[in-house]
Amino acid sequence: MPDRFAQRLLGWYDRHGRKQLPWHHNRNAYRVWVSEIMLQQTQVTTVIPYFEAFMERFPGVHELASAPVDDVLSHWSGLGYYARARNLQKAAQQVVERFDGEFPGNQDELESLPGIGRSTAAAILAQAFQQRATILDGNVKRVLARHHAVPGWPGQTAVLNRLWQHAETHTPHQRVRDYTQAIMDLGAMVCTRSRPACEDCPVVATCEAYARDEVRLYPGSKPKKQKPEKTTWMLILEDHEGRVLLQRRPPSGIWGGLWSLPELDPAYNLEELADACADTFGLTCSEAIAQAGFRHTFSHYHLHIQPARLLTAGHIGVHEAPDHGWFHRDEALTLGLPAPIRTLLTEPAQAALI
Template sequence: MLQQTQVSTVLDYYRRFTQHYNDVQSLANAPIDDVLALWTGLGYYARARNLHKTAVILVDKYNGQLPDDLDKLIELPGIGRSTAGAIMTLAYHQIFPILDGNVKRVLARYYAIEGWPGKKEIENKLWQCAEELLPTSRIANYIQAQMDLGATVCTRSKPSCETCPLQSNCRAFQHNLPQNYPTSKPKKIIPTRQTNWLIAQLKTGEILLEQRPSHGIWGSLWSFPETDSSKNIDSLCQDKLFVNMANITTQPYIRHVFSHFKLDIHPHLIQCSINNNRIAENKSLTWYKIGDALLLGLPAPVKLFLEQLQKMRN
C-alpha cells in the first residue's frame, strides 16, 4: 500500500500533468515523448499512452468532445465499460451502471457474493447486480454516492458498518463477515527475472540511453541498453554500443516489482570512449547529458539511478 507521503507525491505529479495538459487539444498536439516525460513517476505508462491516443482521436473524430454514446466511449483507448458508464452518467445523465473497484466491493458485500471478482463469471454477476439496482432518476447522484460509499464507508480493511446506510439489508454485515468479501485474488508465485543494464558513460559525463520499443514494459521510455547475461560485456560494448570500454564497475542490484513479475536489475557502469560513428545506425541509441536525460520519459529506477550519478559528478 502507498504511504501518505507517496500518495501526496503521486498527487503532485498528477496535478503537474493535468495543469500542463489542461485541455484535450494541448494533449493531442503534444509529442508522445513529452507526455511520457511528464508522466514519469506516475507508473502505469500505458495510461499515459492511452490518454494521448484518446486525445488525438477526440480531436480528429469528435471535435475535442467525449462522445455521448457508450459503445463509442468503449472504443477509445483506456476506457472500459465502467469508465464509459461513469462518463455517460456523470457527464450526460444517462442511465448506465458502473463497476469500479469500490463498487465491486460494496456489491460483493451487500449480496455476499463468493468468488474473486477478477473471474469473468463473478464479474458478470456483479454487473447484473449493478444493473438491477439502477434508479430511474438522479443517476449522477446515485453513481457518485455509490463510488463515495465504497471509498469512505465500505472501505477495504475497515468498513464502517455502524454508520452505513445499507446496513439493514447487507448480507455480509448480517453474517458479521464484511472482510470476507470480495474474495481475494488467488495467490500466485510471482517470477523473478534478471537483466543487466549497460550504463555507458563518457569522460565528459554523457550517458548512452536507448528508447524502448512502444510495446512491452516501459514502452517508448528511455532506458539503459540491456543484456540478459553479464558475460561478454566488452564485445557488446564494441558491437552494439560502439564504444571502447575503459573500466567497468558493477553496482548493487536493484529490485523493481511489477504486478506480474519482479525484475532484478544488475547495473554495470562502464567508463568508455566512442569508437566510431556507427551509433547513427541505431536510431534508438542517443548520448545525453544527465541533466537533459532527466527531462525524458524514464522508468522510475532509471531516473533514480541517473539522479545518483548526477550527484556523484557534482
C-alpha cells in the same frame, strides 16, 4: 418497490462524500476523462499532483493531441501502466479527428476510443454528461460483493458478471453523477478493504455479508501464484562529458515507449560486459564497474536490476539511431523514465562486489 439502496447512499453522500477533488472543479468531459484514466488502478492521493501538472501542460484535448509523445510520457513518468499515456494521446487525436474535438456522449463511441473500457465510459457519461450509466471499479466491486455476499474472486468472469448485474440494478435514474461518486466514496471511506466501518454505513441494514458476520470473506481473494525471478544488466554508459546513453523501449511490453538504460543479457559476467557493449552498441568501453543492485517487484515477476558503469568515447554504431541518445543527467530526468531508472540516475553511485 423503489431501490432504497441509492437513496440511502445519496443521503450519506450529501453529508460525507468527497466533492473537492481537483477534477470536480471546472468539470468537463476532457478533465473527467483524464482523471478517470489516471485513476485506473491508481490511488487518489497518487493521482492528484499528476492531474494538476497534466492539466497545466495540456489544458484541453487539442493541446494533448498535438503534443510530442515524449511530453505526454514525461508527465506520466512514475504513474505506471504507461499504455494509459500512449492510449490517452491516441484517443485525444481520435476525438479531434473523428468527433471534431468534442467527446461523444454515448457508451459505444466512448468505448471505441483506446484506453476507455466499459467502466471508464460509464464514469465519463455519469460524471460529465449526467447520463444514467453504470460503473464497476474496485470500490464498487467490494461494496457489492459484500452487500449481496457474492462469492468468488472478481477476476473470474462469472463473478464479474454478477457484480455488473447488481451494479446496474442499483443505478438510479436521478442524480446518477452524485450516485456514481457516492458508491466510490463509500468503498473508499467506509466499506474499505481492511477494517470497514460498518457502523457508519448507510446501507448496512440490507448488507448480506454483515448480516452473516462475514464481511471479511468478501470479495473473494485472488489465487496466489509464485512470481518468477528475472535478472538484467542495466548499463550506465557515460561519455567524457558525463552524458549517459539512453534507449527508447519498444512501444509494447514493460515500460513501453519510455526511455531507459540499455540492457544486456544477464548471462554475461562482469568481465565480458565491455566487449559485449562493443558488439551490441559499437562502443569502445573501458572496464565495467558493478554498482549495488536491487530487486524490483512487478505485478507478475521480480526483476533483479544489476547496474554496471562503463566509460566510453560517446559514439554509437555507424550513425545515431533514432531510439538512442546521449543525455546529461538533468536532461534525462525531464524524459519519460520508469521510476527505478529515475532512481538509478538520481541516487549517488554505490560500488558493489559481484
